[in-house]
Structures are given as structure tokens and as C-alpha cells.
Amino acid sequence: MPSTSAPAPSSVGPSSGSDQPPFGDEHRDLRETIRRWCELELRPHVDEWEDAREFPRELYERAGELGFLGLKYPIEFGGQGGDYLHDAVWAEALPACGSGGVAAGLGAHTGIATPPIFKFGTEAQKERFLRPAIKGEKVCALGITEPGAGSDVASIRTFAKKIDGGYLVNGSKMFITNGVRADYLVCAVKTNQEGGHQGLSFLILEREMAGYEVAGKLEKMGWHASDTAELSFADVEVPDENLLGEENKGFYLIMANFQWERLLMSLGAVGAIDLAIAQTLAYAKERQAFGRAIGSFQTIRHKFAEMETTLYAARSMTYDALRRFHGGEDATAEVTRAKLFSQRAAVDVIDECLQIHGGYGYMREYGLERALRDARLGPIGGGTDEVMKEILGRRLGL
Ligand SMILES: Cc1cc2nc3c(=O)[nH]c(=O)nc-3n(C[C@H](O)[C@H](O)[C@H](O)COP(=O)(O)OP(=O)(O)OC[C@H]3O[C@@H](n4cnc5c(N)ncnc54)[C@H](O)[C@@H]3O)c2cc1C
Incomplete structure (x- = not known):
């Protein structure tokens, strides 16, 4: 029987597209653990936290307890003994919490504030500042x-x-x-x-x-x-x-940090695009108009084909940059391209997903208006689109 009302907001998770190199089985398990945490402990509360204009401070401690704040740091400082790839999984999976603000608050702590302490700090500084940050007892910016x-x-x-x-x-x-x-x-x-x-x-x-x-x-x-x-x-x-x-x-430290920050932002954008497409696909298969599911209209079908292609391109660029960065190469060009492409792609794709939801997309309940507002920071933060283009253009000798 065709439904007359809109399908409920979907809790469909992102696709399994992230199961490809440089990631393997252990990364899949970690990704599933983080997504489950997002689904069970974060998503049910994000509306309340958005209204309060902050999430509870205890969330850092909870994330620390689960080991998420120290994925790439050595066990001797209380970390999990992993590497950049584990942190990359965290960055891509975190958008599943449904709030860019929560992902940004936790992500700034793990992704941009603590790495310089680990990379450039003395043993005493790591003991004093990194250890409590990994536990989530102290918050870093x-x-x-x-x-x-x-x-x-x-x-x-x-x-x-x-x-x-x-x-x-x-x-x-x-x-x-x-x-x-x-x-x-x-x-x-x-x-x-x-x-x-x-x-x-x-x-x-x-x-x-x-x-x-x-x-x-x-x-x-x-x-x-x-x-x-x-x-x-x-x-x-x-x-x-x-x-x-x-x-x-310090300029060297800033530049070293920027590469990782831009990669993390690219991974976050890939995660957000993936999630928006998955949710919208479920919606388009259910929502009826003119006696059929809206997904069966050719125009809508083609939108999905384009969005899937954009996701594939953003993910391929990002993973390529990540493989090179992780392998110790100078990946400045690849990271810069991934950041430039993925941030604008996230804004465009999420806007298209909102459009496919019609009026419901404009409603808070479906999460897309928030995702669109959150994504808009991407082309500004961590180096603007224009700055990315300057880096790439100058490399061409212009
Ligand atoms: C929500 C949010 C969170 C943030 N978090 C942090 C944080 O935790 N830590 C931190 O240090 N910073 C943070 N930032 C700052 C962010 O990194 C900067 O906003 C960003 O780097 C741009 O700097 P600006 O805002 O001063 O813009 P400006 O540098 O003033 O740029 C203004 C405009 O001019 C353009 N422009 C500038 N130079 C050129 C050029 N050479 N060629 C062409 N166009 C150019 C820019 O692209 C932009 O469109 C955050 C920003 C926001 C909005």
C-alpha cells in the first residue's frame, strides 16, 4: 500500500565503501565499533546538545575510556598503539553521530591539538599534557x-x-x-x-x-x-x-599539522557524504509521489548516479592522499586536492540530498539541514578553497 505520509527519518548507516586500501579487517572492526557508539550513545542526544550549544564535557572522558582519543598514540602514554590509519577511521566514522559540532569538538582534540604535542613535545610534555588528553580528563585546542x-x-x-x-x-x-x-x-x-x-x-x-x-x-x-x-x-x-x-x-610545525588536519577534514567529508546518500536512498525508495517511489523517476535516479560518482571521486582522492601520507611521502599536492574537492562536494551533495527530501529535507527532524549547515565550514576551515587553489596553482609554476 503506498504510504501517504513521509517515511520516517532513516537510521540507515553509511555504505561499506570504506572497506578498501589502505584499510583492512582490523579497521573494519574499529569502524563498526565507532559507528555503533555513534548510533547508541551520541545520535539520540545530538538535538539536545545542538540546542545547548555544547555537548557534555564527560563525552571526552567516555571517548577516552573507549580508547578513541589515543588511537594513534603509543601505549606508554595511555594510547592504543595504533597509527594514522586508525585515526583516519575515527575521522571518517564520526559523522555517523549526526552532528558536525560533536565531530568537530572531539576531532579538534584528537586531530589538530594533541598531534603537535606528540610530534614535537618532550617526554615530560607528553607525560604532562598528552596523557590526560588521551584519557579525556583534559581538553585541548x-x-x-x-x-x-x-x-x-x-x-x-x-x-x-x-x-x-x-x-x-x-x-x-x-x-x-x-x-x-x-x-x-x-x-x-x-x-x-x-x-x-x-x-x-x-x-x-x-x-x-x-x-x-x-x-x-x-x-x-x-x-x-x-x-x-x-x-x-x-x-x-x-x-x-x-x-x-x-x-x-613554529612555521614548520603549522605546516606539518595542516597536512593531517586537511586529510582529516577530507575523511570527515567523505563520511558525511556517504551517510547523506545512504539516508536519502532509503527515503527515495519509500517516498511516494504520483503513485510511485520518487527514486524511480529518471531525474532522481540520475541525481543518485551523480552523487555516487562524486562520493567515489572524493573517497578515491582522499584514500590516495592518505596512503601516500601514511607511507611517508610528501603528499602536499594530493592532500590539497582532496581537501579542495571533498569539502565543496559535501556541500553540493548534501544540498542535493535535502532537495530529494522535498519539504521534509528542510525540517530539522531529518538531519539534512544541519548536515548542510555543518558542511559549509569545510571550504573555509583548515585553509580556504582559495588557499588550496593557490597551493596547487603555484606548484604549476604560475
Ligand atoms: C567554526 C570554525 C572553527 C575554527 N576552528 C579553528 C581552530 O580550532 N583553530 C584555529 O587556529 N583556527 C580555527 N578556525 C579558523 C579557520 O581556519 C580560518 O577561518 C580560515 O583559515 C580562514 O581564515 P579567515 O577566516 O581569517 O579568512 P581570511 O584569511 O581573512 O580570508 C577571507 C577571504 O579571502 C580569501 N583569501 C585570503 N587570502 C587569499 C589569497 N592569497 N588568494 C585568494 N584569496 C584569498 C579567503 O579564501 C577568504 O575567502 C575556525 C574557523 C571556524 C569558522
Whole structure:
């Protein structure tokens, strides 16, 4: 009997397209575990967290308890002893929670804030900052962007003046994911006013340091369940032992981190596209119009053919970049292409999925309006589309 009302919002999970190199059986098991966690413990609550403009802090501890915050870190620091591929599975599976904000809050902690501590930190810094972060007891954020410096990283103004035993930091940071409740901020500062990007360094700032202030929690188009902050620093005294890596070598750290951040964003976009298509396919097979399932109209069928092709292209580019990155190659071009392609693809495909849902797509219950708002950050964050095109265009000698 043809149904007269709309099919209920689908709980269909993403396809199994991610079962291909570089991933194997152990990755499939991990992916299933993360998806099940999303389905059982996150998805039922995300509406509430979106309204509250943050998810509970305890979620970091829960994710830590399940081992998700330390997948790629050594067992000696409380990690799972895996590698970048395990973290890649986490990034692609997490969109199944149905909230870009939750994925961003957990993802910024694991994907951009703790990696520099692991890669460039001393044993003592890893013990002090990484271990509690892996447990989820402490929340981390990465602070690069400033009110006057986003794409143009070299124009960062926050200055760390050398004083006896440490630094005196003055300045501000903008759009910092997890910034409101982060215990530690891995923060880019200038240590040499003359040096352009040669004068950049990284300091770990701690929220209880005098002069460190959350200047504002920012209201956003999407990512509602994540907190995004403006931070200000007035004469914050930071001890020498909180210098991460070498002084004036911070630009290298930023660039190294960017490759992984862009790969993670590409994986997240692939996960989000996959999920949106799977849900919309289930809907199109059920929803009736003019006496037939809407999926049987040729126009709609062709939309799916195009969206599937886009998903395949985004996934192939991303996995190729991931294989190269994981293999130790310089994968800058591949990562940049994957980021450029996948972020815009996510916006376009999710918009098409919303269209296929008709008026129901515009309703909150079906999750697509949120997915579209969340996806819109992709072409901006972690390096804009225009910056990606600059990187690729310049490589051609232009
Ligand atoms: C929700 C959210 C979360 C974020 N989280 C973090 C975080 O955790 N940590 C952090 O450090 N940052 C974070 N960011 C900042 C983000 O990385 C920056 O917004 C982004 O890098 C762009 O910088 P901008 O906003 O200053 O834009 P601008 O650099 O001012 O760019 C404005 C426009 O000019 C274009 N443009 C700039 N330079 C060029 C050029 N050379 N050629 C052509 N066009 C150009 C840009 O593409 C863009 O369209 C976040 C941002 C948002 C919105």
C-alpha cells in the first residue's frame, strides 16, 4: 500500500565503501565499533546538545575510556598503539553521530591539538599534557587564527616576549574550536617580531594562567554542538618548559599539522557524504509521489548516479592522499586536492540530498539541514578553497 505520509527519518548507516586500501579487517572492526557508539550513545542526544550549544564535557572522558582519543598514540602514554590509519577511521566514522559540532569538538582534540604535542613535545610534555588528553580528563585546542590573521599565518601578532624563565604573552586568538573549555591551548605566537614566518613558535598555554581569558563564545551558522571561542592574553606568564618544539621553528610545525588536519577534514567529508546518500536512498525508495517511489523517476535516479560518482571521486582522492601520507611521502599536492574537492562536494551533495527530501529535507527532524549547515565550514576551515587553489596553482609554476 503506498504510504501517504513521509517515511520516517532513516537510521540507515553509511555504505561499506570504506572497506578498501589502505584499510583492512582490523579497521573494519574499529569502524563498526565507532559507528555503533555513534548510533547508541551520541545520535539520540545530538538535538539536545545542538540546542545547548555544547555537548557534555564527560563525552571526552567516555571517548577516552573507549580508547578513541589515543588511537594513534603509543601505549606508554595511555594510547592504543595504533597509527594514522586508525585515526583516519575515527575521522571518517564520526559523522555517523549526526552532528558536525560533536565531530568537530572531539576531532579538534584528537586531530589538530594533541598531534603537535606528540610530534614535537618532550617526554615530560607528553607525560604532562598528552596523557590526560588521551584519557579525556583534559581538553585541548589549537590556536593559530587571530582576528587579523587567518589564511595569512605569517601575520600573527600574538607576541611572546622572552623573560627570565619563560615568556610574557600578549595578544588574541579567534575561532578556536574547544576554546571555551580547553584546559590547554597549543598556541602559535611570534617570538621574533622581525622574522615573518621564521619568527613563529608554539607555546602551551594553560587556562588557569593569570591573564588568559575566554573573551567570547561565538554564535555560528553550524557546528552548534561545538564551542568556538575568541581568546585574549594579557601578560600571561608561560614557563620555558611549555615551549613546544624549537623557538622560531613554529612555521614548520603549522605546516606539518595542516597536512593531517586537511586529510582529516577530507575523511570527515567523505563520511558525511556517504551517510547523506545512504539516508536519502532509503527515503527515495519509500517516498511516494504520483503513485510511485520518487527514486524511480529518471531525474532522481540520475541525481543518485551523480552523487555516487562524486562520493567515489572524493573517497578515491582522499584514500590516495592518505596512503601516500601514511607511507611517508610528501603528499602536499594530493592532500590539497582532496581537501579542495571533498569539502565543496559535501556541500553540493548534501544540498542535493535535502532537495530529494522535498519539504521534509528542510525540517530539522531529518538531519539534512544541519548536515548542510555543518558542511559549509569545510571550504573555509583548515585553509580556504582559495588557499588550496593557490597551493596547487603555484606548484604549476604560475
Ligand atoms: C567554526 C570554525 C572553527 C575554527 N576552528 C579553528 C581552530 O580550532 N583553530 C584555529 O587556529 N583556527 C580555527 N578556525 C579558523 C579557520 O581556519 C580560518 O577561518 C580560515 O583559515 C580562514 O581564515 P579567515 O577566516 O581569517 O579568512 P581570511 O584569511 O581573512 O580570508 C577571507 C577571504 O579571502 C580569501 N583569501 C585570503 N587570502 C587569499 C589569497 N592569497 N588568494 C585568494 N584569496 C584569498 C579567503 O579564501 C577568504 O575567502 C575556525 C574557523 C571556524 C569558522
